[in-house]
Amino acid sequence: MTQCYALGTLTVCLDGEIDHHAVRDIREQVDISINRHKPSKVIFDFENVTFMDSSGIGLIMGRYKTLSRYGGIIEIVRMPPYIEKVMKLSGVSKIVKGLDRAKAADKGEQDRKEQ
Amino acid sequence: MKSINKMKMTIPAVSANEGLARLCVSAFASQLDPRIDEIADIRTAVSEAVTNCIIHAYKGRGGLIYIESLLYPDRITVKIKDKGCGIDDIDKAMEPLFTTGGDDRSGLGFSVMQSFMDSVKVKSGPSEGTTVSMTKILRRADEGNPDER
Numbered sequence: 001m002t003q004c005y006a007l008g009t010l011t012v013c014l015d016g017e018i019d020h021h022a023v024r025d026i027r028e029q030v031d032i033s034i035n036r037h038k039p040s041k042v043i044f045d046f047e048n049v050t051f052m053d054s055s056g057i058g059l060i061m062g063r064y065k066t067l068s069r070y071g072g073i074i075e076i077v078r079m080p081p082y083i084e085k086v087m088k089l090s091g092v093s094k095i096v097k098g099l100d101r102a103k104a105a106d107k108g109e110q111d112r113k114e115q
Numbered sequence: 116m117k118s119i120n121k122m123k124m125t126i127p128a129v130s131a132n133e134g135l136a137r138l139c140v141s142a143f144a145s146q147l148d149p150r151i152d153e154i155a156d157i158r159t160a161v162s163e164a165v166t167n168c169i170i171h172a173y174k175g176r177g178g179l180i181y182i183e184s185l186l187y188p189d190r191i192t193v194k195i196k197d198k199g200c201g202i203d204d205i206d207k208a209m210e211p212l213f214t215t216g217g218d219d220r221s222g223l224g225f226s227v228m229q230s231f232m233d234s235v236k237v238k239s240g241p242s243e244g245t246t247v248s249m250t251k252i253l254r255r256a257d258e259g260n261p262d263e264r
Contacts, residue, residue: 051159
């Protein structure tokens, strides 16, 4: 996982398998960045994610709660189709932006920065 | 119907084994030559059931998870059993978004299992542990010629 912060936006590039085991580390690191920067937007880039179960939904919902306390938003970009299935089931698309894949891909390229 | 293959594994209820469990079951399922999306469904459902054992049944204190899987020509069954605390109210536990796991758990584990598998049965009681029995029917069986298998 890599993160970068610029101009109010925290971009989190996730990779590998996101399950209960992996989520603990991801959450810890993302929360450190959120607390430090208070970003107005957090972008989760799923391009290199190979697996995700409901633990990943919990991760996003938890960050959404934190951000919504001060008006921040969450955006999800470059979601592979097999992960979209879990996302759709959760209804998480109602609280995050960017689940339209074509649009998300453009947006992802635009926002992607090296750490 | 008689099963064509059988697999059993017992693993400690630690989170590092979530990946191992779903990998083993999906490797076993691959003997039926399922489609990629069917394999993904099975992996995800197994991951949810095993995670439940670790977080809820054993409350992170460890224990053993018993996984048993059977292959039939057109389906796979997976039974995931623990000897943990059991579920007081199964209907409540299976409600979407209900969780006792705290803020960062989505409460969608059983919903994922139910929508990704063709049947999910839960047997549980206080002090007897929980057994989740899931079946996935592989659709290629309907499409292909059974004589070729």
